Amino acid sequence: MTDDQPSWQHALSARDDLSQYGDNAIGLFALNLRFAIDDIHSVAAESVTDGSDDKKCDIIFIDRDEGVAIIAQCYCSAKNRSSAPANKAADLNTAIGWLLQRELHDLPERLQSAAGALRSAIVGGDIKRVEAWYVHNLPESTNVKDELSTVESTGRHLINALYSNSNVTLSALEVGLSTIEDMYQETLSPILVNEEVVIEIQAGFEIKNENWKAYVTAIPARNLYRLFKKHRTKLFSANVRDYLGSRQSDANINNGIKKTAETKPGDFWAFNNGITALTHEFSSETVKGKLQLRIKGISIVNGAQTTGAIGSLPKLPNPTALVPARFVETKNADLVYDIIQFNNLQNKVTASDFRSTDRIQRRLREEIGEIPSAKYEGGRRGGHRDLIARNKNLLPSYTVGQALAAVHQDPVAAYNQKSDIWIQDNLYSRFFNERTTGAHLVFCYALLRSVENSKKHLVARSKSDVGLTEQEQELLSYFRHRGSTYLFVSAVASCLETFLGKRIASTSRISFGNKVSPQQATQHWGDIVQTVSPFCQHLLDVLGDGLKSNERASKSISLFRTLVQATAGSNAETYRKFAKHVQTQK
Incomplete structure (x- = not known):
């Protein structure tokens, strides 16, 4: 590595945890940058194809929250070259054809579940964009651009022919040296929308001190509408939350904002708290008798719900609707972070849109802070800080939520509703409540990690000279199904009474105690996962068309549990060893 390498290459080199994925590491790195993924390893467990016969698909990533699917071909050159080989870009034609068009039973086993999940997401309207990425570490070129x-x-014609009612778009992107550098640099700034915006206003005033200056005004709601339609969640890059949607309920704040904008636009300014936005630079001037505010770059640090609600209106807001607004400019990086923090903490948070400040998450952060080699942020996901400066002891909030859901017998929520766990009151309160302890979070998280490690081990053995036994091959076939890890976690957790040899009054009170690190906890689960893994074949029926029904999952888990109970005698020593580490609070 030389000193003139782009900074993203230095950052990737520092991510020694990604080296295990070979050439796919660069694809996962790009996904990490683009989607602010907290837990890239859980994503890798689901998204990376694990064999040579992958039909030119290295990564198949589906993000229902963003409404996008990524089909990636990855290439990492050990030598400096002027461009990446164009034929590998053309390979994406093969990938798209196999994933979208061929009969599922004709696909290699490792792709069948991923292709089924992709098609289901398109038909169900869960995704609106398919992006074909050619990810590499060389300069972009005209030859590759032509192939893409x-x-x-080809991909657009195929989607239009197969899914004419889906309104899904397809684009092909070269994600090479300069593009990844742009992605990386964006993560270093809290402001991702860098365009210049001119807003016509009625009046306004500037205030400032030695560290910052701000402009206070009222802006037309239709300006926010246009910005949200164009930039979506990038508009909230410096915010600890983005727009969380609205329900048809008078009690829902976002629905109330929309209703006010539609029925009482002239009163909107009086009824709404408005927005606070960071900007690189602002100025005001009078042009042809009209006052204009000119801002360069914008990120809304408070008012995401107002902006999202306005941006989600069925049509452009009435011109009389005005939104209170203040734009803050500062060059002080530490002050930027303080502005972000205090703008979100000093306002009352309602409608279940912000969990990281509630008392349960505060308590859980404190409890996990007492556990060795463990850190938990409790509700925060991604954000403006450098995504590469990863804390190896961090328990990613969304992964913790998914692990909790799976252990508490809701694998469907764990797999399909990772955001809803934090947004919807009914889901959130089921998994995060007064009975939930920090040590229990580690207990659940470690089980998920242990299951994921089991899959990684099988994939590595399948590529080695040793190869897999027939039983291991069956287990790897199970893991190739989307949602399989969460279903397995639920199945294992359902057997806790068998493992411990006693009745459990409350699963939430089970843990390894507050002196056991997540790494140690993962090791404690290792023998259990290995011992019961042969029974995974009895869970397969649930995964045939995706993990969609807890009722069906419950029936398969019941059979799994029966088999574990029937073989408990021969595995008694393993269970006794595990039980010694487990604590049960009353």
Whole structure:
């Protein structure tokens, strides 16, 4: 590595945890940057194809929250070259054809579940964009661009023919040296929308001190509408939350904002708290008798719900609707972070849209802070800080929520509703409540990690000279199904009474105690996962068309549990060893 390498390459080199994925590491790194993924290893467990016969699909990533699917071909050159090989870009034609068009039973086993999940997401309206990425570490080139234009054209025709009612778009992107550098640099700034915006206003005033200056005004709601339609969640890059949607309920704040904008636009300014936004620079001037505010770059640090509600209106807001607004400019990086923090903590949070400040999450952060080698942020996801400066002891909030859901017998929520666990009151309160302890979070998280490690081990053995036994091959076939890890976690957790040899009054009170690190906890689960893994074949029926029904999952888990109970005698020593580490609070 030389000193003139782009900074993203230095950052990738520092991510020694990604080296295990070979050439796919660069694809996962790019996904990490683009989607602010907290837990790239859980994503890798689901998204990375694990064999040579992958039909030119290295990564198949589906993000229902963003409404996008990524089909990636990855290439990492050990030598400096002027461009990446164009034929590998053309390979994406093959990938798209196999994933979208061929009969599922014709696909290699490792792709069948991923292709089924992709098609289901398109038909169900869960995704609106499919992006074909050619990810590499060389300069972008015209030859590759030409090949990707063909991929894009072919893919669009295929989607239009197969899914004419889906309104899904397809694009092909070269994610090379400069593009990844742009992605990386964006993570270093809290402001991702860098365009210049001119807003016509009625009046306004500037205030400032030695560290910052701000402009206070009222802006037309239609300006926010246009900004949200164009930039979506990038508009909230410096916010600890983005727009969380609205329900048809008078009690829902976002629905109330929309209703006010539609029925009482002239009173909107009086009824709404408005927005606070960071900007690189602002100025005001009078042009042809009209006052204009000119801002360069914008990120809304408070008012995401107002902006999202306005941006989600069925049509452009009435011109009389005005939104209170203040734009803050500062060059002080530490002050930027303080502005973000205090703008979100000093306001009352309602409608279940912000969990990281509630008393349960505060308590859980404190409890996990007492556990060795463990850190928990409790509700925060991604954000503006450098995504590469990863804390190896961090328990990612969304992964913790998914692990909790799976252990508490809701694998469907764990797999399909990772955001809803934090947004919807009924889900959140089921998993995060007064009975939930920090040590229990580690207990659940460690089980999920142990299951994921089991899959990684099998994939590595399948690529080695040793190869897999027939039983291991069956287990790997199970893990190739989307949602399989969460279903397995639920199945294992359902057997806790068998493992411990006693009745459990409350699963929430089970843990390894507050002196056991997540790494140690993962090791404690290792023998249990290995011992019961042969029974995974009895869970397969639930995964045939995706993990969608807890009722069906419950029936398969019941059979799994029966088999574990029937073989408990022969595995008694393993269970006794595990039980010694487990604590049960009353």
